[in-house]
Structure formats: C-alpha cells, structure tokens
Amino acid sequence: MAQVSLTFPDGNQRAYPAGVTPGEVAADISKSLGKKAISAQVDGQHWDLQWPIEHDAAIAINTMSDRAPALELVRHDLAHIMARAVQELWPDVRVTIGPVIEHGWYYDFDRQEPFTPEDLGAIEKKMREIIAARDPVTTEVWERDRAIAHYTANNEPYKVELVEAIPGDEPLRMYWHGHWQDLCRGPHLQHTGQVPADAFKLMSVAGAYWRGDSSRAMLQRIYGVAFLNRAELKAHLHMLEEAAKRDHRKLGREMELFHMQEEAPGQVFWHPNGWTIYTALQDYMRRKQRAGGYNEINTPQVVDRKLWEASGHWDKYQHHMFIVEVDESRDGETDDAAVRDKTRTRINALKPMNCPCHVQVFNQGLKSYRDLPLRLAEFGSCARFEPSGALHGIMRVRGFTQDDAHIFCSEDQIQSECARFIDFLADVYRELGFPDFEIRFATRPEQRVGSDESWDYVEGALENAIKAVGRDYTLEPGDGAFYGPKLDFYLTDAIGRVWQCGTFQVDPNLPERLDASYIGQDGDKHRPYMLHRAVLGSFERFIGILIENWEGKLPFWMAPRQVVVASIVSDADDYCREVAAALQARGIRAETDLRNEKINYKVREHSVGKVPVILACGAREVEDRTVTVRRLGEKQTQNRALDDLANDLAREATPPDLA
C-alpha cells in the first residue's frame, strides 16, 4: 500500500497510508488531540480533518487555540448552522450562500415574509439546540449531475445555479451538519458542538441582491457576529456601542454643528459651531496649499451642457448630475409663462467635478513649458445626484466642497509631482492627527484608453514616486480609472476604521478632449498631462471623519467653542466678561456663561457640548485675578493666573502649520 510521509511542525516525520486524513493523524498522535482537533494546515492549505492526504506533505493540526483557523471555522459552521435552523423553522425558505466576513458571517435567504427581530431570536435558539446536539459534520464529493438533480428535486434553484457556475473540472463538495446538507468548499469542524455556544449573536437582517446584481432577486441577508469566547463577543458589542457614540450625526446635533432637512436631501445646513470647524480646516488647507506651490482659483457652478458634452461627462456621468433647464425667454422680458418662447431654453448642469472648469482656466492664453507644472487648486463646490440610498449624514452628500487641484505638467514631471504630492499629503495627515496612512496603487483596467506603452510609462512613474518617498503600498490591479492609474490614500481612525480620503490620478484624456496644450522648448504644441488630486476629499466627509475620530473632542485649534468662562456666583459676572474679552483679544474663541445656574450644571452642559476648556470664576478668582481651569475629560481642576493661562491657550490655539 502506498505511503505518504507527513512532516510535523517540530520537524518529525511519520509515514501513513496514502489517503490518510488529518483527523486520523490527530487521533493517532493522542486521543485528546483527536477530540480537540478542528482542522489542519496541509502544505499551508487550510484542510478539513476528513480530507484525504495523497502526497508527502507538511502538516499541522489546528485546535481552538489556533486563532485564525478557529475563527474561520466557527464562523463558517455557524453560517451553515443558521441556514439549517432557518430551514427547520421555515421549510419553504430557499437557501443561497453564506460566507464568512469580518467579525462573523452572513447567509442570504429567499423567503416571502420578512424576518423579524423575534424571528432572529427563534433562529438563535434553534442554533443553540443544534450546537448542543453535537451533530457530526460529514462531507462527500459529488458528481455535478447528481448535485443538480438533488437541488432540482429539492426546489433549491439558487443552489442549482451555483452548481452550474462551478467549473466542470472542480470537484463539488457536500457537507452535512447532522441531517442538513449544503454545497460547500469547506473545511468545517468535526461536529456542531465545537462551536462556542455563547460567543455568537445574530445582528440584523437586510436586503441583498442575489449575486450582488441589482437586476436580480432581492434576498434577505441575516448577519451574525461570532468569536471564540463570550468575553470577545462582549468586547465586540462594546466596540459597536463606542462607534455609535461617535456617530457624527448624533454629535453634530448635540454640539450644534449642522443640520439637514428634507427640502435639501444630502446637503448640509452648517450652524455657527460647525462652520467654525469648516473654516478653520479650510484656512489651514489654504495656507498649506499656498506654501505647497498651488495657485487657488474659483470656477462656476452652473455650466452649459456643451462643456459637459465636450468633457465626456454628459455621456458617462449625466445620471449623477443636477441638470438645470433655464427658460431664457424670461430674460428681461416677462414673468408670464404663457407668452414665453419655449425654444429659448438652455440646459445647464451643476458641476459634479471641477476638472473641466480647471482646463478652461489653463486654456486661457498661451502656456509655455516654463509655466509647468501649473498647480490650480480650488475649494470646489460640487453637486452630485447620489442615489438616495447612498446618502449618509455629512459623509455621503449631494452638495459638497472638495479640496481639489489639478496639476498640468509634462510627462517627465509626473513622477516628481507625485512624490511631491505624497509628501504634501503625509504632512497634512500628520498635522491633522492621522500619522499612519496606507497607499493603494490602482493599475490599468480592462476597459481603458491610451496605448500600453503610455500606461507602462505612467504606472512606472507612480511606482517610482512612491518608492522615492520611501512608502509601502498595496497593488490593486485593474482598479485604475479608464484614463489612467491612480493612487488612493487611506487613513485609519481612532477605532480602527479605514477611510479613503486622498487620491492622485494621472489623466492624459481630459486635456485631449478639451484641447489643452502648451508650447514646448522645441516651439511645438504639446499636450499636457493633468493630475487630479485631493487630500481631504471633501470638507463635509472629512469633518465627519474628524468628529468620529475625536468623538467630538476636536484638537483645540479646531474646536468650535474653545473656552467657556462660567460664573459661580453672579458677583463674578463682570470678571468673567473681562476674562473672556482678554482671551478673545488673543484670538481665542471664548464665551461666557453667566446664567443663574449652579456650576455643576454648567460644567455638565459644556462637557456634553465638548468644550475643551471651562474656566470657573467665583469670589476667590475675582479676588486673586485667577481662573480655575477644567479641561474636558479631566476631573481635576487647576487654579491659574489669567495672563499665564492666556499665553498657554493662545499657543494651543495655533494651527499646527503655524506652531
């Protein structure tokens, strides 16, 4: 009989009959390992305990203490257990797919009636019964015809479709969790009892398209989270609560930053406090850009469709544009709709992007190679008709302002401009409190314009630029824009969430379409490249990220209300006004709170409002010309001389680029 030689992690080798399974190997090592085993790594591949090993291989047996495979298996088995529970409760439900995702899994079902929160409870209960039953998990490889016949007979059309989509040379694997069967790649646990019964929770149900295709059936997706023990589950649920606490929509209301209303969906009404943040950030970016060699411009919002036709947006982006039809016959003539000339109608669109307008600025007058690179920046207010379901607070809106710029340059300037931009962006992110960020390099997609040589050159230039500034990046092959490759910049917030903000895109296409040119050293006309770039992305979204990152407790220089001077007794009112005025004279955003309320009340209210510094003044402070300082989040107070404190606060209030 043929033998296979298995090498264990400690270097030991043992011979087994070919076709031995990791489960048999584990049981051979020890009875307890045989029981504890959950799966194996065979030549680095995650391997089911039941799969035969036919060749010499390196093998390691996984148990629950091998975190990554354990989590993978627990979540994956839970997906099957949940699907089984659902079909036991409602036999007419059709099953589809149920993959493992970050923190847990989901499974998509086809069912007429919606699942209710009570249903989730019933499913969870049934799942615990299945786990308690310790049903064996078994597997078999089936022929395609058998699988199709089986699923056809059982009225599981989605499964039939899945089987048909699997390439003919790939074996079809079936898994049983007790009596319940599902098509699955595996691997799985030994039996359902290996799933920790107290470390999972069904979270929510939501719609999802079959195979992610919006033209196909809408299924119901049940999400679950699962961990290896109860403590981890609780920690995760606690983290979700933390994220909810940081929700910028909630903090925006509490801190009186902005509001939105149904007459202007997806657009922000900024209140004084929120606008203070906005302008502080914008003033900062304006200084940075000026120092970074950009020329700030401003371009129209309402632009004739002719320009959008020329730029290609009318063809490709029209459904995302706010289109404005203007009846020009009323121009200076009449307000009476009946006598207007309907033929004098002009079609405009609100700009969804600034680039075509920036080319118009570039195109004014003759440009020389000496003018390049020309960096035109605009805090460009754009309007995009985003799908209603995409809107989300101030993070995904229909009206927003980008920190946009376009760099017009020659081909051989792309690399240095890219390196220069990465440095610029890193500097801004660092100063704004995001020292770590990730670069993703998206290369040529299937559908593209331009020659392969040109793509080779430009992709090479970007790659060299990243290397020149000494940064790592991950590759996203095929994810570039149709006109050119791009770099996307992702920052990580205080609770580990990742946000794409910055971007750098090489575009030879739009200068061509809009006929931009410059005179080269040789006296001939040349086509410039256009580099689209943004650091923050949009002010609206970035401020949302800042609010959530800092939980509303923004750095002092951005805080909308930096100091509240609160009186303890009304005899201190005049002194409080004097203190506030002294701080205001130093450029600090200070207010007084002289209301007839106790200091406890005032402290609570301004703490909830995230005011970083509360200065309390009573009889003692008036007497000594001091203030008692209470910093947000600190219990302890500090008595300080007014002048001293004013110096400190003035320093703290200085934006990072001026410090």
Place this chain on the structure above:
RNA sequence: GCUGCUGUAGCUCAGAGGUAGAGCACUCCCUUGGUAAGGGAGAGGUCGAGAGUUCGAUUCUCUCCAGCAGCACCA
C-alpha cells in the same frame, strides 16, 4: 435605485378609530450655589405630505417625501 424598518413637541421616545402624553431643552419665579443635571410654575404639536375607507383618521389602506440598516452605486 432595491429590500426591510421608521417618521408624534427643539431632542429622546410613549400612546390610541372619538382631534395627544413623559423626560430633557425652552420661558418665568425662588435659589448665589465651588466642578457632570437645585426647586416650582408655564408655554410649546395640521401626529412627514397627499388621497381613500369611515359619522369621525394622527391611528386603517394607497401614493409620495425624508430618515435608518444593508445591498447596489461612488466614470
């Protein structure tokens, strides 16, 4: 846009086929209080919009609008 859910006072939410309630916030009064809510009184709502059923609709039905979760979208 799609599926599901939601829409009642500024905010958070309760309620019911017979035109509405709480807490906080707000106004006034008492209180001058030393670091996360002092006490009392008062005012405040076309119950998201429109249509239908009904003697009567904020409540039931339909349509629309907006929000929430997810999906799709984010050249």
